[in-house]
Amino acid sequence: MAENKVTLSKKDRMSVAWRHQFLQGSWNYERMQNGGWCYSIIPAIKKLYPNKDDQIAALKRHMEFYNTHPYVSAPVMGVTLALEEDRANGAPVDDAAIQGVKVGMMGPLAGVGDPAFWFTLRPLLGALGASLAMEGNIVGPILFFVLWNLIRMAFIWYTQEFGYKLGTSITKDLSGGLMGKITEGASILGMFVIGGLVQRWVSISFAPVVSRVEQSDGAFIDWTAIADTAGQGGQGVADAIHSALSQYASLGSTGLEQIKVTTLQANLDSLIPGLAAVCVTLLCCWLLKKKVSPIVIIIGMFAVGIVGHLVGLL
Amino acid sequence: MSVFAIVLIVIVAFFAGMEGILDEFQFHQPLVACTLIGLVTGHLEAGIILGGTLQMMALGWANIGAAVAPDAALASVASAILMVIALNGGADQGEAITTAIAVAVPLSVAGLFLTMIVRTLAIPVVHAQDAAAAKGNFAAIEAWQIAAICMQGIRIAIPAAALCFIPDKAVMGALNMMPAWLNEGMTIGGGMVAAVGYAMVINMMATNEVWPFFALGFCVAAISELTLIALGVIGISLALIYLGLKEAAKAGAGAAGSGDPLGDILDDYE
Numbered sequence: 001m002a003e004n005k006v007t008l009s010k011k012d013r014m015s016v017a018w019r020h021q022f023l024q025g026s027w028n029y030e031r032m033q034n035g036g037w038c039y040s041i042i043p044a045i046k047k048l049y050p051n052k053d054d055q056i057a058a059l060k061r062h063m064e065f066y067n068t069h070p071y072v073s074a075p076v077m078g079v080t081l082a083l084e085e086d087r088a089n090g091a092p093v094d095d096a097a098i099q100g101v102k103v104g105m106m107g108p109l110a111g112v113g114d115p116a117f118w119f120t121l122r123p124l125l126g127a128l129g130a131s132l133a134m135e136g137n138i139v140g141p142i143l144f145f146v147l148w149n150l151i152r153m154a155f156i157w158y159t160q161e162f163g164y165k166l167g168t169s170i171t172k173d174l175s176g177g178l179m180g181k182i183t184e185g186a187s188i189l190g191m192f193v194i195g196g197l198v199q200r201w202v203s204i205s206f207a208p209v210v211s212r213v214e215q216s217d218g219a220f221i222d223w224t225a226i227a228d229t230a231g232q233g234g235q236g237v238a239d240a241i242h243s244a245l246s247q248y249a250s251l252g253s254t255g256l257e258q259i260k261v262t263t264l265q266a267n268l269d270s271l272i273p274g275l276a277a278v279c280v281t282l283l284c285c286w287l288l289k290k291k292v293s294p295i296v297i298i299i300g301m302f303a304v305g306i307v308g309h310l311v312g313l314l
Numbered sequence: 315m316s317v318f319a320i321v322l323i324v325i326v327a328f329f330a331g332m333e334g335i336l337d338e339f340q341f342h343q344p345l346v347a348c349t350l351i352g353l354v355t356g357h358l359e360a361g362i363i364l365g366g367t368l369q370m371m372a373l374g375w376a377n378i379g380a381a382v383a384p385d386a387a388l389a390s391v392a393s394a395i396l397m398v399i400a401l402n403g404g405a406d407q408g409e410a411i412t413t414a415i416a417v418a419v420p421l422s423v424a425g426l427f428l429t430m431i432v433r434t435l436a437i438p439v440v441h442a443q444d445a446a447a448a449k450g451n452f453a454a455i456e457a458w459q460i461a462a463i464c465m466q467g468i469r470i471a472i473p474a475a476a477l478c479f480i481p482d483k484a485v486m487g488a489l490n491m492m493p494a495w496l497n498e499g500m501t502i503g504g505g506m507v508a509a510v511g512y513a514m515v516i517n518m519m520a521t522n523e524v525w526p527f528f529a530l531g532f533c534v535a536a537i538s539e540l541t542l543i544a545l546g547v548i549g550i551s552l553a554l555i556y557l558g559l560k561e562a563a564k565a566g567a568g569a570a571g572s573g574d575p576l577g578d579i580l581d582d583y584e
Contacts, residue, residue: 021336021338022336022338022459022463023336024335024336024337025332025335025336025459025460025462025463025466026436026439026440026443026458026459026462026463027335027433027436028433028434028436028437028439028440029433029434029436029437030437030440031440034440035436035439035440035443035455035458035459035462036459038443038447038455039443039455039456039459042452042455042456045452046452052450055450055452056447056448056449056450059446059447059450059452059455060444060447060448063440063443063444063447070336070337070338114376114518115518115519118376118515119374119376119515119518119519122373122376123373123374123515124542124546126343126345126369126370126372126373127369127370127373127542128542128543129345129366129369130345130365130366130367130369130370130373131366131370131542132366133345133349133362133363133365133366133369134363134366134367134370135363135366136359136362136363137362138349138358138362140345140362140365140366141345141346141349141362141365141366144340144343144345144346144369145339145340145345145346148340149339149340152338181557184523184524184553184557185553185554185557186553187519187521187524188524188527188549188552188553188556188557189546189549189550189552189553190515190519191516191519191520191524191525191527191528191531192527192528192530192531192545192548192549192552192553193531193545193546193549194374194512194515194516194528194531195527195528195529195530195531195532195533195534195535196531196532196534196535196542196545197373197508197512197531197535198509198512198532198535199531199532199533199535199536200535201370201508202505202506202508202509202512203505203506204502204505204506205502205505272532272533272536273536274532274535274536277509278532280506280509281509281512281513281516282513284509284510284512284513285513285516285517285520287513288510288513288514288517289517294383294384294510294514295384295422295423295426297510298384298419298507298510299419299420301503301506301507301509301510302416302419302499302500302503302504302507303503304503304506305499305500305501305502305503305504305505305506306495306496306499306500306502306503307499308499308502309495309498309499309502310495310499314499314502
């Protein structure tokens with residue numbers, strides 16, 4: 001047996017990595033990603049086990065419960081491939097060892113994958129693409145799609161190779177604090193970016209007027225004088241526009257009217273721009289912690305929007 | 315809509331449905347799905363704008379473990395189709411997009427129930443895979459996996475096809491019936507909805523240690539000159555600096571022992 005050592009070629013590993021993208025296809029409430037996992041590893045089983053009974057045993061052991069983040073599943077697959085290869089070459093690797101490695105890795109890895117991909121990378125790339133797209137720019141969706149898939153494919157291929165090369169020693173590497181650091185780093189970046197996104201993209205604006213102040217002469221544009229100049233026609237109109245624009249430039253937007261109107265929103269913004277947005281977000285955090293369904297909160301927000309608008313608050 | 319356009323829409327919907335579960339290529343994200351539907355129906359610009367706006371709302375929607383978030387696939391596909399019908403009926407682009415966004419939210423809930431049904435239907439599928447495994451039948455396992463993926467695709471493709479046959483008169487009638495206050499109120503509500511997604515993300519990641527970074531991000535973002543890329547760079551730098559300092563502090567504490575540099579100097583001073 002030793003002289004005929006079977007190894008998985010690069011082509012075999014690529015085939016597994018390609019299939020691994022369809023991991024979640026048969027996601028079910030019973031054993032979650034088990035069908036997809038078994039589907040992914042088929043090329044390796046075909047290569048490693050020529051004997052029909054061995055093939056059946058291998059297929060059965062890969063139909064066990066499995067669930068993790070679909071991308072960080074790649075290093076788990078890498079390690080599993082290394083283990084299966086050892087087993088096919090006669091090493092004493094039993095079913096329990098293989099299942100143990102899968103279950104042992106899937107939990108901590110999902111803990112890294114969720115914050116890194118779903119909560120940091122996707123909001124970041126999504127917001128980048130969406131901010132361009134909202135102006136009708138086709139670059140937005142293309143940028144999102146291309147960058148995301150480049151990063152994703154590079155990640156699943158190289159981490160699978162990493163797992164395959166290291167074999168079981170990867171578990172030591174992962175428990176050596178590296179995982180914790182990646183999770184923490186991703187959380188820091190994620191929280192920072194989310195903070196920024198809340199400020200930029202949660203829009204809430206209070207309409208009620210807090211004060212009306214009659215401004216003194218010179219603090220606002222004297223529109224009657226402008227009208228007089230414009231009444232002369234021709235050059236007068238140009239002079240009037242020039243005069244109005246230069247006054248506006250020096251007075252700012254409060255110079256447009258004699259009465260200065262301050263809304264509640266303007267007051268809030270002078271404390272910190274986006275204060276209302278952050279309050280709404282924190283309120284949502286609290287409601288979600290109280291086990292209120294996100295769907296209920298979303299519907300509630302529409303209701304608040306409609307009622308608030310009708311009573312003139314928003 | 316032409317038969318050709320409807321066929322293309324159904325194909326886009328099928329991909330979006332598949333990706334709703336696979337979560338790999340991201341065809342189910344509004345930014346991609348709405349753009350594609352806009353492209354195949356000749357309303358590219360409106361599709362991109364709708365996609366961008368919905369994407370902002372859906373940024374934090376993610377399937378974690380067995381939990382399912384509001385479904386982005388049905389929301390983006392169905393709202394984009396309704397927008398296209400309204401545009402074909404002669405509606406104003408802005409109005410069509412606003413209405414599409416308003417209907418997207420109830421649709422995301424409907425999609426959620428559909429995906430739960432399909433995930434339950436997948437249980438017999440894996441039992442069939444079990445049976446195939448017991449016989450060592452590779453082809454059958456593969457066929458069932460592909461069937462399960464197609465089932466997720468059909469989940470979106472069928473509602474999409476059905477929506478395509480709603481006459482534009484009906485959509486326009488509903489649009490015209492909608493009073494201005496309802497439309498404006500829903501736009502205001504829509505502006506707040508993004509907060510729910512962000513809150514879901516925050517609840518997953520927040521520890522006492524990382525809250526200050528949220529505050530920093532919030533305050534720094536008020537500087538409108540900073541692009542999102544700049545914010546990302548600042549965030550990465552902060553994370554690296556923080557982790558580096560933490561490491562250094564741990565190493566320093568181990569070496570010096572007392573963890574009180576001033577105390578050490580005083581002790582050494584003779």
